[in-house]
Amino acid sequence: MGWMKPAPALLLSMSVACAPAAPRRVLTPTAPPAAAPTPMVRPAGAAIAPGPAGWRRFPAPGPAGTPAVAWSHRLDGPVTEELVTDGTQIFVVAAGRVHSFDRKGVERWRSAVGATGAPTVDGARLLVPGPNGKIIVIGREDGLIQQEIEAGGAVVGAMFPVDGGVAWATTGGALRGLKGWSLQASDSISHGPVSDGWSYFYPTATAELISGQADRVRWRAVLPGPALSSPVVAEGHVLSTYAGTQGGPGGLIALSPDTGLEIWRMQLDGGPTGGLALGSALVVGDTDGALVGVDPARGTIRWTAPIDGAVSTAPALGSYGLYVGNADGRLHRFDPDDGGESWTLPLGATISSGPIIVGDLVVVGLMDGNLVAVGSGG
Numbered sequence: 001m002g003w004m005k006p007a008p009a010l011l012l013s014m015s016v017a018c019a020p021a022a023p024r025r026v027l028t029p030t031a032p033p034a035a036a037p038t039p040m041v042r043p044a045g046a047a048i049a050p051g052p053a054g055w056r057r058f059p060a061p062g063p064a065g066t067p068a069v070a071w072s073h074r075l076d077g078p079v080t081e082e083l084v085t086d087g088t089q090i091f092v093v094a095a096g097r098v099h100s101f102d103r104k105g106v107e108r109w110r111s112a113v114g115a116t117g118a119p120t121v122d123g124a125r126l127l128v129p130g131p132n133g134k135i136i137v138i139g140r141e142d143g144l145i146q147q148e149i150e151a152g153g154a155v156v157g158a159m160f161p162v163d164g165g166v167a168w169a170t171t172g173g174a175l176r177g178l179k180g181w182s183l184q185a186s187d188s189i190s191h192g193p194v195s196d197g198w199s200y201f202y203p204t205a206t207a208e209l210i211s212g213q214a215d216r217v218r219w220r221a222v223l224p225g226p227a228l229s230s231p232v233v234a235e236g237h238v239l240s241t242y243a244g245t246q247g248g249p250g251g252l253i254a255l256s257p258d259t260g261l262e263i264w265r266m267q268l269d270g271g272p273t274g275g276l277a278l279g280s281a282l283v284v285g286d287t288d289g290a291l292v293g294v295d296p297a298r299g300t301i302r303w304t305a306p307i308d309g310a311v312s313t314a315p316a317l318g319s320y321g322l323y324v325g326n327a328d329g330r331l332h333r334f335d336p337d338d339g340g341e342s343w344t345l346p347l348g349a350t351i352s353s354g355p356i357i358v359g360d361l362v363v364v365g366l367m368d369g370n371l372v373a374v375g376s377g378g
Helices: none
Strands: 067-074 090-094 097-101 107-112 120-122 125-129 134-139 145-150 155-162 165-170 174-177 182-184 200-203 208-213 216-222 232-234 237-242 251-255 262-267 272-278 282-286 290-295 300-306 322-325 330-334 341-346 351-358 361-366 370-376
Touching: 067 341, 090 351, 090 361, 090 370, 120 155, 208 237, 232 272, 237 272, 251 272, 322 351, 330 351, 330 361
Parallel strands: none
Antiparallel strands: 067 370, 090 097, 097 107, 120 125, 125 134, 134 145, 155 165, 165 174, 174 182, 200 208, 208 216, 232 237, 237 251, 251 262, 272 282, 282 290, 290 300, 322 330, 330 341, 351 361, 361 370
């Protein structure tokens, strides 16, 4: 019921036979990959430790040389939910099924659970948003259904760690935790919360950014416009995009994680397109067809990297490169320090999910139903 025999790997059925554009720069790894981030608990007023904003992401080097498709699989529908990794397995949702692949592209299992969102890794199990306001719990190693949990409504975005457990938000504005607490904090949570393990932060459709701890609200802040993505938590900052209002441009804003007071804001002439990535610079796509690197401490532009075609994914950082997909099916790699483009690789269809970096691979999902891993061809 929750498990089917692994399907054989399928050959790449799209136009990737053409050689990638000649690299303008090839980055050679010079340091070992960073350790995987772990959730933490901090006392009130303590500083947020620096590190990757996504608690489920595992920093890794990514491809070091000229890019080439390492493997691909055709799934049963478009790949539009976030790709998830535990550092070894890759979990992907297509047509309501959750699939598990290893780094070599071997499908380990698939589970037909009617998934409506991306899974969350919680120890030896996966928590999967399902139909009718349910969270389906399946085994991480076998995909077998273990139990169902009442979510209290449709889950918004990714689940998140707080107070030593996993919690989630619903489209009806409720926050709930596996430990049994709940909070009706808003009437319209627009994007999934993020967390430092101690507090959580989320935007609403009414242009607020709210912070809470388990079943209580800590503060509310009014944004210049509705957020376009989930925020990012960094040392001393909660960073968010915002849309333009009354014909003006949107931009970025930084707030204090402890008080919600504004630290800085900046407008982007083209306006931000969505999700953020944070490394040496805060990186966001803009509607003028570029990536913009911003100094996260001051809110000033460090570099701008033009891209041909509309950016279709949030940027993702590996240890040695910054990756982003676009609507015409090309995967790009940039130097996160200066925005220089290292290479671009055509994959044949709009990149709609990812990228995530797993070891020496960068993995993306496509609108035509393909899951594609790109590695080094030499």
